[in-house]
Amino acid sequence: MDAFAPAHTVHAAAGAAPVLQAKGLVKRYGQVIALDGADFELRAGEILAVIGDNGAGKSSLIKVLSGAIMPDAGEILLDGQRIQFKSPIDARKAGIETVYQDLAVAPAMTIAENLFLGRELLRPGIRGSLLRMLDKKKMRAASAARLAELKVGIHSMTQAVETLSGGQRQCVAVARAAAFARHVVIMDEPTAALGVKEGRMVLELICRVRDQGLPVILISHNMPYVFEVADRIHIARLGRRAAVVQPKKISMSDTVAVMTGAMPASELPPECLA
Amino acid sequence: MDAFAPAHTVHAAAGAAPVLQAKGLVKRYGQVIALDGADFELRAGEILAVIGDNGAGKSSLIKVLSGAIMPDAGEILLDGQRIQFKSPIDARKAGIETVYQDLAVAPAMTIAENLFLGRELLRPGIRGSLLRMLDKKKMRAASAARLAELKVGIHSMTQAVETLSGGQRQCVAVARAAAFARHVVIMDEPTAALGVKEGRMVLELICRVRDQGLPVILISHNMPYVFEVADRIHIARLGRRAAVVQPKKISMSDTVAVMTGAMPASELPPECLA
Amino acid sequence: ADAPVIGLITKTETNPFFVTMKEGAVAEAKKLGAKLVATAGKADGDNAGQVTALENLVAAGAKTILIAPNNAQAIVPAIKKARASGVMVIALDSPTDPVDVVDALFATDNYKAGELIGQYAKAAMAGKKPVIAMLDLLPGHPVGAQRHNGFLKGFGLPTLEAHSNELARPPEVVCMADSFGDRTKGQTAMENCLQKNPDINLLYSINEPAAAGAHKALKAAGKEKNILIVAVDGGCAGIADVDRGVIAATSQQYPLRMAAMGVAAGVEYAKTGKKASGYTDTGVTLIAAKPQAGVDSQDVKTGASLCWGKK
Amino acid sequence: MPSITFRRPPQVTLATLGPFIALILACAFFASQSERFLSAQNFSLILQQVMVVAVIAIGQTLVILTAGIDLSCGMVMALGSIVMTKMAASHDLSAPLAIACGIAVTVLFGLVNGLLVTKIALPPFIVTLGTMNIAFAITQLYSDAQTITDIPEGMTLLGGTFVLGQTAIVWGAVLMLALYLIVWFALRETAPGRHVYAVGNNPEATRLTGIATDRVLLGVYMLAGLFYGIAALLSVARTGAGDPNAGQTENLDAISAVVLGGTSLFGGRGMILGTLVGALIVGVFRNGLTLMGVSSVYQILVTGILVILAVATDQLSRQGVR
Amino acid sequence: MPSITFRRPPQVTLATLGPFIALILACAFFASQSERFLSAQNFSLILQQVMVVAVIAIGQTLVILTAGIDLSCGMVMALGSIVMTKMAASHDLSAPLAIACGIAVTVLFGLVNGLLVTKIALPPFIVTLGTMNIAFAITQLYSDAQTITDIPEGMTLLGGTFVLGQTAIVWGAVLMLALYLIVWFALRETAPGRHVYAVGNNPEATRLTGIATDRVLLGVYMLAGLFYGIAALLSVARTGAGDPNAGQTENLDAISAVVLGGTSLFGGRGMILGTLVGALIVGVFRNGLTLMGVSSVYQILVTGILVILAVATDQLSRQGVR
Ligand SMILES: Nc1ncnc2c1ncn2[C@@H]1O[C@H](COP(=O)(O)OP(=O)(O)OP(=O)(O)O)[C@@H](O)[C@H]1O
């Protein structure tokens, strides 16, 4: 199955192993089982949407994939190699960038600082290498450029993130992830708080990222958006993967039916599955 | 204009003053002008949607209406009476309940506690009136019932809110507002983090609230939802009210065009306006 | 039989005076075959901590408890309770109020210690108009008040009685500040006093560390020559300062002697059941490098050989 | 929906038990080291020794639960004890009246703290740093720095004992335990109690739900003042005197008891009974080490190590369970 | 979009100026009360008096910015000064070597604090409560509670003065000011500096952005230890002695300076220069009140009132501006 990346993802590395794969992930919180043996597979150059009811374990799944939490069981493979992320640092080092649902920003710090947190641009020469001095001007300019791409009307990059509106904050988090990813981009509901215009910009951004060859994991409750951009859809249910479907070959209502449990995945016609 | 409440809002009090009205609201944060002379009008028994780009001042507007922040200028009228909310307590006392965009929950406290925060159910008799003893069992049962209405699968009401998924948290906030409103319900993006099923439940809930005679202010970026349930649509732009339109008589694309500034409100045909 | 347990409760953990007292007690206990458990208040003036220590020592089986009371009056009920359970309690360093709630008292007369240096200062000033700075202990501390008021009495200025806890302040005293008996705080206090009145020519210090700190301040201001410094304590470091001319005179007291006497009494009680009784003034001696006519004093050599009661 | 019904997440139970386990471990250790340690009478003694700090720590817990801190607690307690003893000794007031005066003063200080924190929105640390100094100075001035010993019988009743089995127990310790039970009940089972947690947990959200957060804070600081007043009475009853030098180390002691008991300095999370355990841990260390014959410098050293060890064991065991 | 370009929201500027205004007000008050107050020499004196606490407060600020607290600062400083003086006096080490030993010990304590906070995730309050006691006990034991006065020249160089205009200025005060400038620069202009703020502001988010928060914390505690070591050297240079009694009030003093300077105890918000101002406020009060001839109990009273007033004026003026 892996050999056949969807035809329209031009950058799919033919026949290669999945970029990111997980098998039998389990995560318990006390008696709550957030992940109950979940499988996962992301192929090269695709946009993989992950959908599911509230509490289906989507955020838990991507937190495991991005090293934010450690699973109780299960294994993860990156480019076919077994890996173990002990912390988000490991995932970053592997080139995986994530927009978390609760945004993970430092509220008292400025937009530019948040964008470059942990990856600050330093001054050239010894001032940068030895003193680790920040190139604040360059970071401000780069931040402004990134946010302009998303058409979000924030003009001052020295504004504290806590003074931004809900949607503006989300744009900061999205811009950060898109700017730094080298291997995989994970976005947990990146458009949830966004307006129509800003939401479309994020969708365009996601497509642009994919077209540059990076695979994207997109978690969203917005079915029209999902069906518009996803190459494949991973349906999460009760802490497991219920099915992976082809948006081109399945209707939105069938997908929702599987997602909510109204229809068992086994009743789907096999050609819908991916 | 007030005399003509939309025909399909059966409970609209004919000819009465608007339930909640605001004129020329101004709110500045440092040099950022969040509200720049915004007007507002909510009629009896209607669902009024408020839409606008990110940062258009929607949250600021409803924060002023719910007493969470004090405007720098402008006046608010409730049932035609000039009022001044000095704190959210005043608004609550007037029967106005709000779901804030950032949810306003106490993360370490349980679901039941959050639902009833500030309005706890007390034991009958002297234990309640004098000792202010909580009727925890009753609160748990009532909370479970409220959340069941939203079809959200949380079973334990003694779980801390911080352990809930993003959507589950939002359900708690929505359930709280709907349960206690007596005059006006304000919801700032109540469905943003919700799944398809849960989102629909909240829409149903909003309609049910309206059908009970309470007017609802719904802020949302989800245009299909807005067009499905709203009686009128308030378009916010650059800190002002750009227009109020009739969803039955205007297309979604025209609405979005006005909202994003692609089309000036003055170009709208007059019959679209409400 | 088990070695008799003797408890020692000093005022604080850090004051060199009480540390010396503790060392003296430990040495004596070792010599006499007793087990010494030393505890202390948490800070100068901490009564509650001493009450707790007293109770715990009784619970630990101490038959004799030596205590340097932080609060002469507030400690009384706890001492009464301890004695009621058959423990001999001896006050060291300063008396309880009333005096006779303890079996015996081995102590310095702090008022007299102040008086001695007051008399010495009066003679040494030789009629010069005094401009006095006083570095006291801390607000509300009886030892601080007794030395302060005693000094003024010795100097012949209006003052208060020995039992008073207030500090007299005649006009000749141009600056009064708290040093907490601490070197650094003494230095800061003196700096500020000099800023207030640069003509200070007589300094009374609650103890020698504070005096040493004050001397540092004076030296920095280039004023150490024109001033007479007197203090109380007589520790070995203090006597060395007298020798160096930093301090003109000090009233020496004898914590080691107090401790040794206390431990010996405890061992005696354990062996024979005979309790010590009454007040033993362990004495104060004025130590000065330059003796003044009409004031009895010992020289530095004697002082060094006796410092804090070293044998 | 991957969630199973349960009453209480297990983490909470463990967080609550943590300090208690540390206390049990400490007791077991001392019992093995000294045969005098494990007796009813010795425990009664420890209770009696910690009762003043423990009652102060109730007030401190309330303040810390609201994400505040109260540095003035010890000095306000000292002032209260001076006022009540001096009212009786110098102004010949009857014991109950004098006690009421003392407690009124401590509550007044709580009111002042509360007003400054709520109305002017000053940081609690600064406010109580200021009132700590003010209370200390007033104590010294009002008492002339003299200990007040001439106090009526009625004021030391709580220092009296009754015998249970063969153990003499101080009434004050019983009062202290009773106060803990009352506050435990109030925090857990009443609406105002839950509001204290809510204010500390998310003040803005609490304000938005329509709770008068200022009134809750004001109430907490005044209640804290009340507890300091009761602690003042206990301290008078225990020492039989009004001591102007009391209270100097009690603020750190009380805050330590609260934190050792598992309450977060960031507010909104914690258990009042943990504070009692925290206060007891300190008392048990001091008592046990003295019984072992450890001298006080070493006691301080060992206490430092044990405090860290106790909390670390708790923490590590919790991580293990996870 | 209703937003206008601006460099820095005005609130920040005011929050930073606040403590400074309070300091100016205090100075104006004392200048009006005593003609001796307003002289270059007096200010040099005040600088010199606050330099030890001010350097300790640098370390404390770093720790508090990460939402921690360090109760051990004063005792660790005292231990450092004892180690360096004793190394020189008893073991005949040369001054630089002895100083290095002292600083090594304080950094070691910082390392221990940091490891306990990061690896076992203990609350900083508990950890440093423990190490405070440990450092105190070691100081007493190692020094036999004796002041060490027999120290080499080279160790007190920073206590020497140079003359500027007609004012004698202590080298140590210059070092202190230099340290503030360096830390101010580092916190503001370098990547590690911003990470300190980020860790205090939202530790979880900072961890998720891939910053090794544990390493940042460890670095901060060790750096704090370094500053305590430098403070130890300054204290030796100032008093000319190694004093085992030092450091007992420095933790409250240093934390007060930090909070007075406008840094939040909840971490992530604050300015290092505010801390310097906070330390100066305390020094100015003590100096000014002594110059006015206010006796010590009244000094404490007035300090209490002024601390509240200073911060309240600042706060009220800021509310007015809004
Ligand atoms: N820290 C935690 N402690 C306890 N339970 C948790 C915790 N985090 C998540 N859970 C539980 O695990 C389950 C899955 O949560 P998760 O956040 O992965 O859901 P989700 O699919 O992302 O939902 P949503 O669409 O609402 O964001 C939920 O029932 C949630 O309550």
Ligand SMILES: Nc1ncnc2c1ncn2[C@@H]1O[C@H](COP(=O)(O)OP(=O)(O)OP(=O)(O)O)[C@@H](O)[C@H]1O
């Ligand atoms: N506390 C604050 N301090 C400074 N600026 C603020 C503050 N709150 C809001 N703003 C600014 O005011 C403007 C309006 O914000 P508001 O939250 O009302 O927008 P919104 O319409 O709700 O946007 P969204 O759809 O993204 O939630 C934004 O530019 C925002 O940055």
Ligand SMILES: [Mg+2]
């Ligand atoms: Mg989620």
Ligand SMILES: [Mg+2]
């Ligand atoms: Mg908003």
